[in-house]
Amino acid sequence: MARAPHSSRRSRPPCPPSALTGPLEWRYATKRFDPDRKIDPAIRSALERALVLSPSPSGLQPWRFVVIGDAGVRERLRAVSWNQPQITEASHLVVFAARTGLTPADVERHVQHTAAVRSVPVESLAGLRTMIGGFVEQLRAAGRLDAWCDRQAYLALGTFLTSATLLGIDACPMEGIDPAAYDEILSLPAQGYHTLCVAAAGHRSPDDACAGLAKVRFPVEEVITRV
Template sequence: MKPVPDEVVLRQLHWRYATKKFDPTRKIAAEDWRSLEQALVRSPSSFGLQPWKFFVVTDPDLKATLKTASWNQSQITDASHLVVFAIKKNLGAADVDRYLARIAEVRSVPLESLDGFKKMLLGSLSRPVEEVNAWATRQLYIALGFFLSAAAMLGIDACPMEGFQPEQYDAILGLTEMGYGATVLATAGYRADDDPYVKLPKVRFKPEDVVVHLNG
């Protein structure tokens, strides 16, 4: 596999920003969206357990309803796609069994050969529910970062968003009944020409201020 040149990666990472104003007339092409969905599907997680679901919203009426639970931020309705990143709440034995069955299927191994791994997973999930949900939330942010980076590589604008009311999202989308909880959002599409944030220099600390090399 030929790697993406360093200059391309750095160029796209510099190009991206948290888009505050999207062009509502521009939509993400189906082929590009399939690639972004694959980025979500292929996101890494601890143990590979994938304690999440990604709810994709493109319906204008539903986005308008969700906007009222998002402090009326325009990205919700103007972006081509809205992704609701949701954790699987109350993870337990059924989730472990589902994951192990998938491992056995994909890797063509006997299910019983995974008994040791199963015991380890169940032990990790035996912690208090609040701790497990917090762990699942941390995994979800890995997927969010994966999504934002993939969007940048494709030349698609995106904005991570925590400014919304999770309980209202859960109610509107019926997530509670499914056992999930809205945790963070990402809108994706294309920047508006008059977004004032486009021309603002990106403010980051110098590498030496945030990266520490420990050479022993």
């Protein structure tokens, strides 16, 4: 069986605790990006890999990430995003879309792909197929399948935001958009997906007044309950 290229033990964590909270305090929902500062190509591809590596239940990956480079498309999207400047000013713009009406064929594709990647006979994954197929059918019968797929894509948004922060990249998650208009502009329904939200990423403009605002968060004792 093919093995993952990493060992199960590390002598040191890749990011010590002290190196985590500093960047998380530094990040903020960036309103104004410097349109002249582009993300370095190596960072760009690391961010795209972070999207691919985001976890999902049973690894089904019921999502699509649309990276919008075309300036004309950006202008059209900005017009259906409350004219928010991040849409055209950020170096990188990702639309997070989720699968609509996940099908047994999606489950089968995942099972076949797992067998190929791990070099195991597909017959050995019969139990996995039954298990995933079972809970997908339960979600469908309960009318919760699309909402479930949406949640998985939001996890990828979180992965993207934290990854960007650790790479020194500013970002803004955005739901202030018209998802139906995005769907139409990007032809997503024809591909079996629907728009949820976007993430703009790049480098903050020195003129962004929001960069200096204090973080507004409830105290840890109110947010985290210890039992």
